[in-house]
């Protein structure tokens with residue numbers, strides 16, 4: 742049996758990873774803060790697919806919780822797939838968002854993936870196989886808007902690229918998944934109370950299922966950075982070819998209109 746660990750599995754992209762992997766016969770370790778949602782998902786997957794699902798309730802901004810999870814991952818010498826998916830966004834300028842909230846983002850987007858990769862890699866290297874998916878964002882390619890979010894996601898891209906080059910002879914594959922606008926609970930938090938999905942053109946949105954499908958289908962591909970969806974690949978090309986000011990202007994207009 743294969744074993745995967747998914748962080749941020751209580752909703753959205755993480756819950757879809759758990760569903761897709763259970764369907765493929767993976768046993769799972771799922772983790773997030775909301776215990777009831779995790780347990781409901783575990784019950785659903787155990788019943789539907791006969792896989793074993795271990796629930797670990799953990800707040801990745803709390804050192805003790807993170808270290809408890811790290812210990813579990815270190816001991817799981819047969820872990821085949823680690824998915825660092827937990828994350829959140831903030832709205833407002835850097836100078837107005839509470840600094841503690843931004844440091845929490847660094848903990849969830851950077852410290853947790855770093856510690857969990859470090860916990861599993863020695864075992865994966867010894868086994869000569871394994872997969873790691875770090876869920877980043879197309880925001881990683883932006884140099885405007887939400888500096889902590891864009892910078893933490895850019896970290897995940899570069900971290901994944903360098904890690905892949907280090908383990909290239911081991912059979913381990915690393916993916917940095919860069920979704921664009923995705924239907925999930927990401928925009929349902931208090932922080933996004935003034936945000937309406939209808940302000941973003943429909944064609945820019947993807948479902949969590951579609952994002953996860955592309956991620957898992959392309960796991961064996963050589964390229965580390967995976968941008969799901971043609972619309973998102975187009976956006977990134979525009980960002981990289983000097984159309985960034987136009988995109989920023991459009992983005993700022995959309996934000997102002999909220």
Ligand SMILES: NC(=O)c1ccc[n+]([C@@H]2O[C@H](COP(=O)([O-])OP(=O)(O)OC[C@H]3O[C@@H](n4cnc5c(N)ncnc54)[C@H](OP(=O)(O)O)[C@@H]3O)[C@@H](O)[C@H]2O)c1
Nearest residue numbers: 749751752753754773774775801827828878923925926927
């Ligand atoms: N949706 C988008 O448009 C979009 C676009 C690009 C990238 N992404 C990235 O995709 C990833 C998944 O987000 P999503 O869209 O699926 O949003 P989501 O439905 O809000 O899921 C986020 C997950 O992260 C968990 N999480 C948040 N803070 C946590 C903490 N302190 N400790 C532990 N777990 C925590 C949440 O669980 P609990 O609340 O139960 O802890 C939840 O399971 C994120 O890394 C996000 O940055 C999303």
